[in-house]
Amino acid sequence: MxxxxxxxxxxxxxxxxxxxxxxxxxxxxxxxxxIAVGARPAGMGEAFVAVADESSGMxxxxxxxxxxxxxxIQAMHSLWLGELSYSYLGYCQPVKASTFGLGVQYLGAPSTxxxxxxxxxxxxxxxxxxxxxxxxxxxxxxxxxxxxxRGIQSQIDASAMTAFTGDFGLLFRTKxxxxxxxxxxxxxxxxxxxxxxxxxxxxxxxxxTSLTDNFSDILLSxxxxxSGRDPMYYAVGLEEWSGKMxxxxxxxxxxxxxxxxxxxxxxxxxxxxxxxxxxTLQLDYAYQPFSMMGDAHRLSLSWRPGGWTTxxxxxxxxxxxxxxxxxxxxxxxxxxxxxxxxVKVIKNxxxxxxxxxDRSNTPVKIFSGKGRLPAMLTWEGQTTEGSYVGEGQYxxxxxxxxxxxxxxxxxxxxxxxxxxxxxxSLQVSNETLSPGGEGLHEGTTFYISATDLNxxxxxxxxxxxxxxxxxxxFKSSSDKPAxxxxxxxxxxxxxxxxxAVYTALLSATDKAGNYSTALVMCTVSVAPIVKEVVKEVKxxxxxxxxxxNLSSQVLFDAGKSALKSEGSKALNEVVAILQxxxxxxxxxxxxxxxxxxxxxxxxISQARxxxxxxxxxxxxxxxxxxxxxxxxxxxxxxxxxxxxxRAQNRRVEITIIKQx
Amino acid sequence: MKKLLFFLLVLALSSSVGETVDFKSGTVVLxxxxxxxxxxxxxxxxxxxxxxxxxxFTSKGKDRTVQLRVFTVSxxxxxxxxxxxxxxxxxxxxxxxxxxxxGDIVARGMYLVNLKxxxxxxxxxxxxxxxxxx
Numbered sequence: 001m002x003x004x005x006x007x008x009x010x011x012x013x014x015x016x017x018x019x020x021x022x023x024x025x026x027x028x029x030x031x032x033x034x035i036a037v038g039a040r041p042a043g044m045g046e047a048f049v050a051v052a053d054e055s056s057g058m059x060x061x062x063x064x065x066x067x068x069x070x071x072x073i074q075a076m077h078s079l080w081l082g083e084l085s086y087s088y089l090g091y092c093q094p095v096k097a098s099t100f101g102l103g104v105q106y107l108g109a110p111s112t113x114x115x116x117x118x119x120x121x122x123x124x125x126x127x128x129x130x131x132x133x134x135x136x137x138x139x140x141x142x143x144x145x146x147x148x149x150r151g152i153q154s155q156i157d158a159s160a161m162t163a164f165t166g167d168f169g170l171l172f173r174t175k176x177x178x179x180x181x182x183x184x185x186x187x188x189x190x191x192x193x194x195x196x197x198x199x200x201x202x203x204x205x206x207x208x209t210s211l212t213d214n215f216s217d218i219l220l221s222x223x224x225x226x227s228g229r230d231p232m233y234y235a236v237g238l239e240e241w242s243g244k245m246x247x248x249x250x251x252x253x254x255x256x257x258x259x260x261x262x263x264x265x266x267x268x269x270x271x272x273x274x275x276x277x278x279x280t281l282q283l284d285y286a287y288q289p290f291s292m293m294g295d296a297h298r299l300s301l302s303w304r305p306g307g308w309t310t311x312x313x314x315x316x317x318x319x320x321x322x323x324x325x326x327x328x329x330x331x332x333x334x335x336x337x338x339x340x341x342x343v344k345v346i347k348n349x350x351x352x353x354x355x356x357x358d359r360s361n362t363p364v365k366i367f368s369g370k371g372r373l374p375a376m377l378t379w380e381g382q383t384t385e386g387s388y389v390g391e392g393q394y395x396x397x398x399x400x401x402x403x404x405x406x407x408x409x410x411x412x413x414x415x416x417x418x419x420x421x422x423x424x425s426l427q428v429s430n431e432t433l434s435p436g437g438e439g440l441h442e443g444t445t446f447y448i449s450a451t452d453l454n455x456x457x458x459x460x461x462x463x464x465x466x467x468x469x470x471x472x473x474f475k476s477s478s479d480k481p482a483x484x485x486x487x488x489x490x491x492x493x494x495x496x497x498x499x500a501v502y503t504a505l506l507s508a509t510d511k512a513g514n515y516s517t518a519l520v521m522c523t524v525s526v527a528p529i530v531k532e533v534v535k536e537v538k539x540x541x542x543x544x545x546x547x548x549n550l551s552s553q554v555l556f557d558a559g560k561s562a563l564k565s566e567g568s569k570a571l572n573e574v575v576a577i578l579q580x581x582x583x584x585x586x587x588x589x590x591x592x593x594x595x596x597x598x599x600x601x602x603x604i605s606q607a608r609x610x611x612x613x614x615x616x617x618x619x620x621x622x623x624x625x626x627x628x629x630x631x632x633x634x635x636x637x638x639x640x641x642x643x644x645x646r647a648q649n650r651r652v653e654i655t656i657i658k659q660x
Numbered sequence: 661m662k663k664l665l666f667f668l669l670v671l672a673l674s675s676s677v678g679e680t681v682d683f684k685s686g687t688v689v690l691x692x693x694x695x696x697x698x699x700x701x702x703x704x705x706x707x708x709x710x711x712x713x714x715x716x717f718t719s720k721g722k723d724r725t726v727q728l729r730v731f732t733v734s735x736x737x738x739x740x741x742x743x744x745x746x747x748x749x750x751x752x753x754x755x756x757x758x759x760x761x762x763g764d765i766v767a768r769g770m771y772l773v774n775l776k777x778x779x780x781x782x783x784x785x786x787x788x789x790x791x792x793x794x
């Protein structure tokens with residue numbers, strides 16, 4: 001809308017700056033080139049610079065042919081003033097974004113009486129002819145330029161002259177063709193003998209609309225222009241097509257010259273025309289009244305093998321594409337792109353199509369159908385031929401038509417096919433780490449780099465044990481290099497892992513689901529502090545009664561029978577239990593491990609049992625309830641082969657005997 | 661389509677037929693049943709070497725108010741002369757030096773001269789050509 005407004009403003013300014021009122025009629029050669037070519041442009045008052053959508057358009061604005069949708073052959077024959085006849089044959093061929101064209105014009109007259117110094121000497125022949133080569137290029141959906149190279153041959157009696165010249169034009173139009181703006185210059189250079197050629201400038205705009213309910217297309221075109229030092233002209237044309245079958249048009253060309261307007265009658269500025277279209281053929285007729293010189297008639301026949309572009313009413317639609325980056329390699333990760341079209345305005349859909357093009361604008365895959373719109377389309381990166389597309393950018397566009405002649409075209413969405421996995425590197429600062437030890441390398445640092453052209457989705461660093469089970473995992477989605485410090489602990493217990501060789505595995509996934517891995521080994525060598533973990537007070541219920549097991553380690557120093565002060569806490573707990581059972585007899589039995597002399601072991605275990613008994617008595621337990629005895633290494637409860645077992649065997653057992 | 665072509669053919673023929681009486685004046689033949697016009701002296705002519713061309717005309721059947729104009733082949737008005745009375749069957753001449761309103765010599769090409777009865781919508785048109793010495 002903004003660009004439309006800009007174009008309108010430019011157009012208005014252009015009209016304002018054209019010089020007005022200069023009169024030098026008749027002073028340029030090749031005047032025949034000002035006779036309107038084509039019945040359709042003529043019927044629109046020659047206001048065609050912003051339209052130029054057929055072969056004859058090359059004479060009004062060569063840029064217009066840049067938007068030609070099909071090849072076209074066009075012929076015109078015109079009965080011109082003074083018994084002259086004017087013919088034209090044109091051919092235009094679009095090739096991708098370019099259009100090439102060829103056109104020839106011929107203005108001829110019946111033989112004219114030749115008079116030399118008042119003496120009749122038969123007749124002389126006359127013709128003017130031109131050959132035109134067109135090239136137009138469509139820069140985008142909205143903008144095209146075009147040029148024409150022209151050779152002119154003028155024959156009058158025995159005098160033949162030639163001239164070479166060219167045209168240039170620009171045409172801007174909105175995507176939906178609702179508005180267009182054209183600028184063109186004709187015969188921009190060259191002379192014929194001593195006479196200049198008629199340099200013609202035109203600027204104009206056109207508005208197009210479709211009344212879909214009435215199957216009617218309407219085109220309103222207006223322009224201003226000037227040729228050489230001729231007076232300026234202002235032209236307006238209106239065209240209406242019914243059902244794409246019958247066209248009617250009317251035009252008005254106003255010459256800004258008082259003398260001309262006075263000489264010619266009121267009808268002279270008017271033009272009228274009619275068209276009939278049968279499949280790929282179109283016949284146009286135009287009528288031009290020319291006051292005292294009679295009438296001019298033009299008849300054009302056009303053949304477009306590709307037909308005339310259907311003019312649809314453009315309505316909006318949405319196309320959701322996800323993901324925008326994918327890897328069409330059938331590896332299971334981001335292998336396909338899904339398309340979700342949404343059209344609110346069209347209710348009865350006739351046809352839909354999803355076209356995926358490559359960078360050279362060549363379609364690689366087209367999904368299409370009739371009737372209902374698919375809820376979702378999935379593209380796995382295969383071309384129409386079934387092969388997978390290569391890496392690169394692809395462009396998807398969805399189009400729908402229906403409801404009479406409504407059409408919706410989505411924006412073009414770029415999709416990137418990425419088959420290159422991310423570049424990863426993993427290094428470790430020191431391969432051996434000794435967590436908890438006194439060594440230099442308590443932990444280790446992993447240096448990570450994971451990069452990709454289309455961005456990293458995530459990377460994972462996992463430290464696996466020998467069985468391949470991850471013990472520690474670090475994650476990130478950063479493209480930036482990272483330094484990850486591992487202190488040797490695992491994720492589960494948050495404790496240092498056992499001594500072993502571990503592998504650090506880095507895997508990175510890019511936005512398209514391609515992944516790469518890198519591996520390093522590291523050895524964890526933990527220096528453990530071995531602790532004999534012995535419970536101080538253990539209470540178990542047996543057949544005999546409640547057995548309280550006190551570890552000797554808690555109560556006595558090694559080899560001693562005297563109670564340690566630290567042991568009183570444990571003993572006080574036992575006192576509390578004994579007081580809970582005031583009527584029960586209590587057995588206090590000392591045991592040792594199997595190391596050393598048996599007799600000594602019995603002695604020390606007896607002494608220890610006695611000291612515990614004495615402590616209980618001191619704490620107020622009745623001595624009558626208490627019986628003490630030393631067993632030495634007899635009745636071990638654990639193996640004497642291990643340090644831990646021996647520690648368990650060194651004990652004092654207090655049994656609260658069940659009452660009979 | 662055939663009908664249309666036939667219609668056009670009729671239109672083409674109707675603009676070129678209808679000569680009934682011939683008047684000989686100098687070297688040219690004046691023909692037409694209402695107004696007669698011919699180009700005399702030089703056709704084609706070269707105004708750059710001071711050549712002139714001459715328009716010879718007459719009114720048939722009655723006196724008329726007429727006006728003579730020259731147009732380019734594309735139909736642009738190049739020169740015109742004031743309205744004058746043409747008495748019945750009197751032969752008039754008008755020389756043209758090949759200059760337009762601004763006094764500039766016109767370019768090489770085909771021109772159309774038209775004689776019109778002011779009371780009628782249509783006039784008589786004849787061709788004349790301008791060539792220039794190289």
